[in-house]
Amino acid sequence: MSVYTLEIDGREVGARPGETILAVAREHQIEIPTLCSLEGLSTVGACRLCLTEVEGASRLLPACTTAVAEGMRVRTQSERIARYRRGILELLFAERNHQCAVCVSNGHCDLQALATSLGMDHVRVPYRDPLLSVDASHERFALDHNRCVLCTRCVRVCDEIEGAHTWDVAGRGIGSWIVSDLADPWGESSSCTGCGKCVQVCPTGALFEKGKAIGEMTKRTAFVPMLQHMRGRRR
Amino acid sequence: MRPRLATLWLDGCSGCHMSLLDLDERLLEIIRDFELVYSPLLDVKEYPNAVDIALVEGAVSTEADRRRIQIVRERTRILVSFGDCAVTGNVPALRNRIGIDAVLAVYETPPTREVPMLLPVFPVHQVVAVDHWLPGCPPSPDAIFEVLRALLEQRAPAPSGVRFGS
Numbered sequence: 113m114s115v116y117t118l119e120i121d122g123r124e125v126g127a128r129p130g131e132t133i134l135a136v137a138r139e140h141q142i143e144i145p146t147l148c149s150l151e152g153l154s155t156v157g158a159c160r161l162c163l164t165e166v167e168g169a170s171r172l173l174p175a176c177t178t179a180v181a182e183g184m185r186v187r188t189q190s191e192r193i194a195r196y197r198r199g200i201l202e203l204l205f206a207e208r209n210h211q212c213a214v215c216v217s218n219g220h221c222d223l224q225a226l227a228t229s230l231g232m233d234h235v236r237v238p239y240r241d242p243l244l245s246v247d248a249s250h251e252r253f254a255l256d257h258n259r260c261v262l263c264t265r266c267v268r269v270c271d272e273i274e275g276a277h278t279w280d281v282a283g284r285g286i287g288s289w290i291v292s293d294l295a296d297p298w299g300e301s302s303s304c305t306g307c308g309k310c311v312q313v314c315p316t317g318a319l320f321e322k323g324k325a326i327g328e329m330t331k332r333t334a335f336v337p338m339l340q341h342m343r344g345r346r347r
Numbered sequence: 348m349r350p351r352l353a354t355l356w357l358d359g360c361s362g363c364h365m366s367l368l369d370l371d372e373r374l375l376e377i378i379r380d381f382e383l384v385y386s387p388l389l390d391v392k393e394y395p396n397a398v399d400i401a402l403v404e405g406a407v408s409t410e411a412d413r414r415r416i417q418i419v420r421e422r423t424r425i426l427v428s429f430g431d432c433a434v435t436g437n438v439p440a441l442r443n444r445i446g447i448d449a450v451l452a453v454y455e456t457p458p459t460r461e462v463p464m465l466l467p468v469f470p471v472h473q474v475v476a477v478d479h480w481l482p483g484c485p486p487s488p489d490a491i492f493e494v495l496r497a498l499l500e501q502r503a504p505a506p507s508g509v510r511f512g513s
Contacts, residue, residue: 205435209441209444210511211431211435211437211438211440211441211512212484212510212511212512212513213431213437213438213484213511213512213513214438214441215512218512218513219512219513221512224510224511224512225510227482227510227511228508228509228510228511233434233480233481233482233509234428234434234435234470234472234480234482235435235470236472238473239435239436239440239443239470241440241443241444242444243444243445244444
């Protein structure tokens with residue numbers, strides 16, 4: 113098996129062909145912020161927070177979908193990258209209604225944590241304040257579209273791990289939203305198994321368990337790569 | 348001369364001011380190092396001139412808020428958005444998605460003269476220029492202390508552990 117040698121933030125690292133910049137960076141404890149990416153799920157490159165500079169490329173490339181190459185030189189931190197990441201985060205906060213103070217995921221939210229780690233202390237664009245619904249028709253769980261960032265982790269875990277494909281994205285652009293079955297109420301879904309995997313992988317308070325207090329609404333995602341691993345071995 | 352400090356309470360719950368009071372014994376340092384010239388904690392009716400630092404709690408959500416914050420901006424050197432409502436609109440801004448008419452629909456006859464006219468809710472920096480932002484619902488006493496110390500020492504505030512929400 114051949115091995116590529118490349119440079120990330122001035123460090124020389126080895127990588128296997130087919131690996132992504134993000135995977136190699138993580139193997140070498142180089143932190144790259146992510147939101148839509150989750151170990152064990154397919155990658156979609158939706159959130160763009162993992163943008164990196166690759167020498168020779170004029171635009172920034174997402175670390176999660178960019179495969180490594182021999183002699184590649186990658187920078188994961190720069191003034192330009194920080195500016196883009198912060199801008200992306202501000203747009204995410206402005207797009208829907210993210211009031212951390214009254215959210216069940218306060219303190220356990222990837223979006224909230226990213227604002228802190230990327231130093232985003234205010235949003236420069238106007239808030240859109242869209243009027244969005246909450247689907248609380250499911251017996252145990254609820255979906256609050258106000259807090260959804262359209263990362264599609266729920267769609268992917270339901271399709272790729274649970275095999276139910278209850279969730280999908282309807283609409284286009286700014287009008288996109290997560291739907292269960294054919295945009296039916298979640299509680300009436302004939303495909304949903306009620307497993308709750310979507311709730312566990314949701315990075316914000318968009319998907320949550322009913323009756324849980326803020327302190328209890330911690331999410332666990334470690335099962336995703338474990339299940340993938342076990343199934344891979346069985347095949 | 349001690350810097351002249353003002354604190355302001357627009358559309359917020361006063362929780363940020365409660366957190367300010369939670370500085371406890373460090374309040375003595377604040378009072379020693381700053382001259383508190385305007386605040387809900389003082390009985391001063393009119394916003395004074397030549398204020399050095401103003402901590403503004405709350406979002407801009409009425410015509411009166413808008414007039415007040417414009418006067419504050421004119422008379423203040425350094426304006427700090429103090430807490431989530433000032434920084435993001437936060438809970439007061441929840442009404443933006445349904446509109447003011449829906450809010451006033453709870454009244455048989457909506458009040459017109461007795462209370463200030465409601466506006467769509469804005470974060471402070473979308474109405475006047477803001478120099479520093481301190482998120483948090485509320486910001487922790489340590490973060491408030493760091494911001495005030497930094498401004499006193501004329502350096503950039505670097506409060507740690509700051510986050511939206513509580």
